[in-house]
Amino acid sequence: MNQIDAAIDELRGALDGDGFDLRLGSVEPDGVVRVILEARPGACLDCLVQDEVLLRILDDSIRKKSPDVRQVILEKQGFDRQEASE
């Protein structure tokens, strides 16, 4: 497991119980890291922590382990499907 994956791992465990997958999308040469947050079918949208808080946690933990990272971007997937089914 690389450093960035390790940084994401702890938060992944916390979000999993609410029905979300968190994983590394890509690491760009210019230091931009894309993290994917996917809502699984049946995910608890009300339980999801605010984007601002989530990004802060990711940013802090990724930069701590990989100081060369310049920016962390959060990409959401599967949310349209969830909202449509409500």
Added chain:
Amino acid sequence: MISVAKRLVLLDPRVLLAGTEGLSPRLSTLDGKTVGVIWNSRPPGDLIMDGIFRILGARYHLGEIIVRKKPYVGNLAPAEILDELARKCDAVVTGVGDCGSCTSASVLDAITMERRGVPAAMVGAERLVRTTGRGMASLQGIPDFPLAVIPGIGQMEGIREDRDKAKIESYAADLAPQVESILLKGRSS
């Protein structure tokens, strides 16, 4: 001849009581104190809170316990709840955080009460408190804000009062001494 010290060192006891920067002054005891509860409306948080106060009630002569339920788990408690508890209470307990949004919002409830001068303890499941709860504390500029955790657990969905009484009591037993320590010393242990 009597020598006189040229420099006096003044100690401010409030600094020692506060313990952590950003916290309001701590209480010297829970005896006779009115304690507010901001319950985030997620079961079995109400039962865990009951358990915490049963345990603390055996150690202290607690005053009134005022419980208020939040209408929505993921937001800061409404102004009327915060105003009422700030007016009436000597201390506040918030939680129980066991999902992403409710944990961070309960941390924000506690920090908001601290900023209004009321010592506050947020309680929650360790996996959430250490991530989303700590993230909110950091966002609020108090990364070391003391938080009380139920060790080793995440979401509590599926825990039922009739079937899981012992588990609920053990969670309360884990949390009660941490709540006591946060309100009196400004740290969770």
